[in-house]
Amino acid sequence: MAGALTSTVPGGTDTVDGAVARLASLPGLTTASEVAADVAGASAAGKLLPVVPELEAVLPLRGLRRGSTVSVTGSRAALLALLARATAAGSWAAVVGLPDVGLVAAAELGVELRRLALVPRPGPDAVRVAASLFDGVDIVVLPGGAGTTAASARRLSARARHRGGVLIAEGRWPGAEVELTCAPGAWDGVDEFGKGYLSARTMRIRGRGRSSAQVRETTVLLPGPSGRVEAGEQALRLEVAS
Amino acid sequence: MRSQPAVDRAAGPPSEGASVAAESSAVDAQRPARLVVVWCPDWPVTAACVAAGVPLHHPAAVFSANRVVACSAVARSNGVRRGMRRREAQASCPDLAVLAVDPARDARLFEPVAAAVEELVVGVDVVRPGVVAAPADGALAYFGDEYRLMETLIDHVSAKAGVEVQIGIADGLFAALLAARRSCVVEPGASRRFLAPLPVTELDQPGSVLAEYDGSEELVDLLRRLGLRTLGQFAELPERTVSSRFGRLGMLAHRLANGLSERPLDRRRPPADLAVDETFDIPISRVEEAAYIAERLADELHAKLAGRNLACTRLGIYARTESGEELSRVWRCSGGESGTNGVPVAARGIADRVRWQFDSWLQGEQRPRSGVVTLRLEPEEVVEAGLLQLHLWRGGLGDNPADDQADERAGRALVQVQRLLGPEAVATAVLDGGRGPAERVRLVPWGDVRGDEAKGAGARSGSGQAEVAPWPGRLPAPSPATVHPEPVRAAVVDHRGRPVRMTARGALSAPPARVAVDGGPLWEVAAWAGPWPLDERWWDPGADGPAARVQVVLAEGGAPAGKALLLRCRDERSPRWQVEGEYT
Numbered sequence: 001m002a003g004a005l006t007s008t009v010p011g012g013t014d015t016v017d018g019a020v021a022r023l024a025s026l027p028g029l030t031t032a033s034e035v036a037a038d039v040a041g042a043s044a045a046g047k048l049l050p051v052v053p054e055l056e057a058v059l060p061l062r063g064l065r066r067g068s069t070v071s072v073t074g075s076r077a078a079l080l081a082l083l084a085r086a087t088a089a090g091s092w093a094a095v096v097g098l099p100d101v102g103l104v105a106a107a108e109l110g111v112e113l114r115r116l117a118l119v120p121r122p123g124p125d126a127v128r129v130a131a132s133l134f135d136g137v138d139i140v141v142l143p144g145g146a147g148t149t150a151a152s153a154r155r156l157s158a159r160a161r162h163r164g165g166v167l168i169a170e171g172r173w174p175g176a177e178v179e180l181t182c183a184p185g186a187w188d189g190v191d192e193f194g195k196g197y198l199s200a201r202t203m204r205i206r207g208r209g210r211s212s213a214q215v216r217e218t219t220v221l222l223p224g225p226s227g228r229v230e231a232g233e234q235a236l237r238l239e240v241a242s
Numbered sequence: 243m244r245s246q247p248a249v250d251r252a253a254g255p256p257s258e259g260a261s262v263a264a265e266s267s268a269v270d271a272q273r274p275a276r277l278v279v280v281w282c283p284d285w286p287v288t289a290a291c292v293a294a295g296v297p298l299h300h301p302a303a304v305f306s307a308n309r310v311v312a313c314s315a316v317a318r319s320n321g322v323r324r325g326m327r328r329r330e331a332q333a334s335c336p337d338l339a340v341l342a343v344d345p346a347r348d349a350r351l352f353e354p355v356a357a358a359v360e361e362l363v364v365g366v367d368v369v370r371p372g373v374v375a376a377p378a379d380g381a382l383a384y385f386g387d388e389y390r391l392m393e394t395l396i397d398h399v400s401a402k403a404g405v406e407v408q409i410g411i412a413d414g415l416f417a418a419l420l421a422a423r424r425s426c427v428v429e430p431g432a433s434r435r436f437l438a439p440l441p442v443t444e445l446d447q448p449g450s451v452l453a454e455y456d457g458s459e460e461l462v463d464l465l466r467r468l469g470l471r472t473l474g475q476f477a478e479l480p481e482r483t484v485s486s487r488f489g490r491l492g493m494l495a496h497r498l499a500n501g502l503s504e505r506p507l508d509r510r511r512p513p514a515d516l517a518v519d520e521t522f523d524i525p526i527s528r529v530e531e532a533a534y535i536a537e538r539l540a541d542e543l544h545a546k547l548a549g550r551n552l553a554c555t556r557l558g559i560y561a562r563t564e565s566g567e568e569l570s571r572v573w574r575c576s577g578g579e580s581g582t583n584g585v586p587v588a589a590r591g592i593a594d595r596v597r598w599q600f601d602s603w604l605q606g607e608q609r610p611r612s613g614v615v616t617l618r619l620e621p622e623e624v625v626e627a628g629l630l631q632l633h634l635w636r637g638g639l640g641d642n643p644a645d646d647q648a649d650e651r652a653g654r655a656l657v658q659v660q661r662l663l664g665p666e667a668v669a670t671a672v673l674d675g676g677r678g679p680a681e682r683v684r685l686v687p688w689g690d691v692r693g694d695e696a697k698g699a700g701a702r703s704g705s706g707q708a709e710v711a712p713w714p715g716r717l718p719a720p721s722p723a724t725v726h727p728e729p730v731r732a733a734v735v736d737h738r739g740r741p742v743r744m745t746a747r748g749a750l751s752a753p754p755a756r757v758a759v760d761g762g763p764l765w766e767v768a769a770w771a772g773p774w775p776l777d778e779r780w781w782d783p784g785a786d787g788p789a790a791r792v793q794v795v796l797a798e799g800g801a802p803a804g805k806a807l808l809l810r811c812r813d814e815r816s817p818r819w820q821v822e823g824e825y826t
Contacts, residue, residue: 076826077723092652102823103671103683104721113671114692115649117656118685120727121667129659136655138648184826187795187806190769194753197717197771198793198806198825227719 049086049138049166052110054229057218058180058207064139064168067161071144071173074182077105077222078205079170081229083139084110093139094119097126098170108227127152134163144171181206182222189225199225274414274503276378276430280359280395281408281422282352285372286312288405289351290341302339303331311343348372349598350605356571358402362395367556367572371598375418375574378411388427412436415574416498420444433501438474442466445473445495452495461491473499516552517620518543525564525613532600535617540593543619551657551665551689554621557592559599564612571599572622592619656688665689677716677776678791679725679808679823715776717791722808722823729820732809733758734792743818744790744811748775757794757807759821765805768797773811788813791822 048063055078056062064070064086072079083093083106092115095101099120107113117137122129127148130140140160142148148156153174160167169176182205189199203222208215224230282288286304291314296302301317303310310331313322321334332338348371356374360366363376385391392409399407410421412428417437421428428436437444445452446462470476476484477499484496497503518539526532547554554575561569573595596619603610656668669685672692676682686692734742736752743751750773756764773790789812796805806825812818 075723077720080723090648092648094656099727100724102679102721102723102725104673104679104725105723107673108719108721113673115652116670117652117688118669118671119659119663119667120669121663123663129662132658132662133655135658136648136651136653184805187769187825190771190793190795192753192767192769194750194770194772198720198795199718200720201806201825223720225719227721 047164049091050089051082052085052229054218054220054222054231055081055205058205058216059178060207060209060212060216064166065177066138066164066166068177069157069160069167069169069173069175070178070180071169071171071176072180072182073171075184075203075205075222076101076170077109078180078182078203079141079168080106080111081109081222082168083116083141084112084229086139087112087115091115091138092117092136093141094130094133094137095141096130096133097122097143098141105223105227109223110228127156130156130167131159134159134165137165139166139168141168141170144169144173148173150174175210177210179208179210181208185219200230274433274501276411276413277375277415277418278363278378278381278391278395278409278411279369279415279418279422280355280374280376280399281410281419282355282372282405283408283423284312284314285352286343286348287314287317287341289348289371290344291339292351293344293347294339294341296339296341300339301335301337302341304341304343306343345371345594346598346601349595350602353571353599353602354403355399355405355407358399359395361402362398365572367574369415369419369574373419373422375415382411392425392427414498414501414503417501423447434477437499437501438472438477440473442470442473442476442499445498452491452498457491458495461488461495464488465495477501516543516546516550516624517618518546519616519618521616522614525615526600526617527604527613529597529601529604532604532614533597536596536600537593539617539619540596543592543621547621547624549665550661552621552624554592554624556621556623557595558618558620558622559596560616560618560620561600561603561614562616563610564615565610567610567612569603569610569614573599653688660688675713677713677778678810679721680727683725715774717774717793717808720825722806722825724824724826726821726823729810729822730760732760732807732819732821733764734794734809734811734819735764741818742811744773744788744813746788746813748773748777748788748790750790750792750811754792754794757796757809759807766797767794769795776810 047066048061049066050063051059059070064082070082072082080101087093088110093111094117096119101118103113103116103118106116117133119129119133126142130142133140142156144153157167157173157175159165167173172179182203185202185204187198187201189196200221201223202219204217204219205222206215206217221230287302288298290296290304291298291300291302298314299316301314301320301322303313303317303322305311305328308328310322310324310326310328312324313331317331317335317338320338322331322338326334328340332340349368352368352371356366356368359374359376363381365380366374366376369375381391382388385394388411392411395409396407399405408422408425410418410424410426410428412418412421413430413433417428417433420437420440442465443462445465446458452458452461465476470479476496479496481493481496484492488495520535520539522535526535543554556572556574558570558572563569575591575595596617600614603614660668666687668688670688670692672684672686673682674684734754735756736742737755738752739756740752742754745751754767754770757767758764770792771794772792774792776789776791778789789810792809792811794807794809796807807821808823808825810820810822812820
């Protein structure tokens with residue numbers, strides 16, 4: 001392999017550095033260190049809202065990029081978990097049009113309820129309410145799919161981009177930059193004889209960015225025994241055991 | 243009596259003025275409007291002397307609760323000072339005329355002055371009896387320069403109303419008032435520099451915005467004792483420090499000392515339907531009737547404003563008489579009157595102003611030819627009453643100073659949504675005591691007191707379990723991520739297909755084997771837990787009676803994987819089973 005590569009390059013500097021430099025000079029190619037630098041730059045410039053460490057792995061920039069739209073399908077607990085770190089760090093979030101969101105669960109997942117505004121019944125024009133919320137709120141959660149036309153969905157995403165907010169849609173959202181698909185797995189803590197109580201659930205989350213074909217995947221306990229998201233090793237162990 | 247006004251230029255040479263103007267254009271949004279203020283020195287005394295027939299060159303003072311609140315220049319030169327007891331004052335000036343304080347009289351006699359100013363300058367607001375303010379730009383464009391404007395105004399008012407006035411021009415009401423006391427003109431954008439060398443006690447002069455608030459005297463005294471002798475020294479303190487040390491009043495004082503308006507500018511025009519008006523079948527020509535009506539209309543207006551979380555800062559009072567004369571006057575209303583929650587003008591303040599205005603119309607020299615048939619109160623300028631509450635509220639979290647701005651921005655956005663949908667539509671949640679996932683949540687409309695400060699640390703850490711009182715029967719974490727606002731009916735059967743019921747002792751008649759939700763298909767139960775009996779509200783005949791909670795995990799195939807439900811089984815009611823929440 002290395003021989004083949006060096007043979008195409010005049011001068012024949014077959015050091016790794018040289019190869020990387022040549023590769024990086026090709027248009028459209030990004031090296032891993034550049035990606036890392038992007039991440040560091042984005043979070044330093046405040047363009048990234050933090051998420052809990054367990055969920056970083058499924059997001060392309062390891063956080064919620066301001067101005068982006070994220071769709072979450074399959075699990076509301078995962079959606080609430082995305083809000084936890086950002087609201088605890090001082091950002092505001094608003095949940096529009098979801099009157100049945102479990103707020104005790106949200107608090108258990110680490111969401112700061114003081115900074116979680118609720119607009120359970122936004123009326124016929126939820127998109128307009130969400131748009132005006134972006135004036136001061138960093139994250140707006142909205143049910144995707146029914147009730148939102150593709151055009152108004154695009155407009156709202158554009159609004160989020162313009163105001164530097166993050167739109168999180170529960171369910172599919174046309175034009176979402178990041179799509180998280182959650183597959184809830186087995187529950188721990190209960191059996192068929194009625195003993196115990198629900199304590200933890202494994203969940204496999206797949207994150208796909210629109211800009212890259214790479215699929216990021218992680219397995220976590222969501223919720224874990226404490227009610228929060230917990231790391232994957234235990235989750236994997238449980239999954240193997242079950 | 244009339245002399246050339248002694249006018250100083252407060253800001254330096256023209257070149258400097260030009261540079262100030264240039265730099266100010268960048269911060270134009272911050273800069274308050276340029277105002278011309280017409281000030282009658284010692285107005286309460288002047289008014290009282292006129293009303294009591296005391297000649298103006300006679301030493302006189304107005305007393306309230308046995309203390310001097312205002313005295314004439316002659317009395318002052320004889321050693322009478324504000325705050326003196328009557329006996330002291332009379333001792334230093336034996337022939338002092340003792341007059342009683344009466345805001346209604348002050349307002350009534352001031353109307354001719356306001357009317358005289360209005361003949362030359364448009365957009366006149368009465369700040370309080372004794373002071374009128376008007377936007378300076380138009381008047382300056384008409385009269386050419388400040389000196390001509392001041393000279394013409396002084397001549398005109400003294401000819402028409404027989405009152406000596408002083409005039410000041412500056413950015414912002416506070417600076418313009420102080421400029422009027424000194425008869426000077428402050429260049430545009432130079433208010434801060436003009437204020438800097440002035441003593442900090444100017445904040446508390448009678449009639450300044452701050453003086454209307456409770457505690458302003460203590461604040462100014464405290465600043466002085468802390469060694470902050472000039473407004474400039476106070477203005478140099480960082481805003482955050484001022485807010486944490488001196489609170490809301492301190493913030494207000496700090497804005498004033500910085501040459502800013504007393505609250506951030508809000509250019510929105512108030513919605514038209516905020517005005518209240520009333521037409522009378524019998525024209526009003528007596529002050530007592532007017533006072534009664536003023537009270538009622540003021541209450542109505544106040545309720546309207548409060549319902550939208552607004553407060554009025556400029557109030558327009560309009561009246562039409564039977565013979566078609568239109569009377570109008572705009573009053574500035576600043577803080578003070580309400581005291582408690584930052585609503586600048588409560589009903590009381592509105593009513594007072596309406597009554598005074600009526601007084602002056604009905605008893606003035608140029609009284610209308612007939613009684614008033616229509617009265618309209620229109621808020622000309624409103625601010626969000628919550629604007630100041632946000633500042634109060636910022637102490638709450640206190641973990642990160644950068645949050646304050648975010649909190650304020652978010653608060654405004656939420657208020658905006660409340661305007662769209664109504665105040666109840668936006669809420670934040672507080673976790674309270676209770677057993678079920680829905681009972682533990684209390685939604686507090688945005689702007690109301692959350693009332694969770696006492697158990698702050700627990701609620702803040704978000705664990706939801708750090709509350710004081712234990713709730714036996716409450717399920718441990720995790721809680722369902724979906725909680726139905728209205729429970730969904732369900733059917734639960736055992737492995738033979740017979741309905742599962744709860745026994746009198748809170749046990750289940752059989753293990754649940756299959757579950758159907760809201761008339762849907764039957765799903766296999768893979769695992770379950772419970773029951774956790776609930777014997778709540780047994781004293782309430784309308785309550786549900788004994789019940790139990792059961793968690794079920796539905797088997798894969800048919801139902802989505804990992805689907806778990808929180809069910810509630812009631813003993814006596816139908817439907818027996820309900821889905822309270824889903825672990826989604």
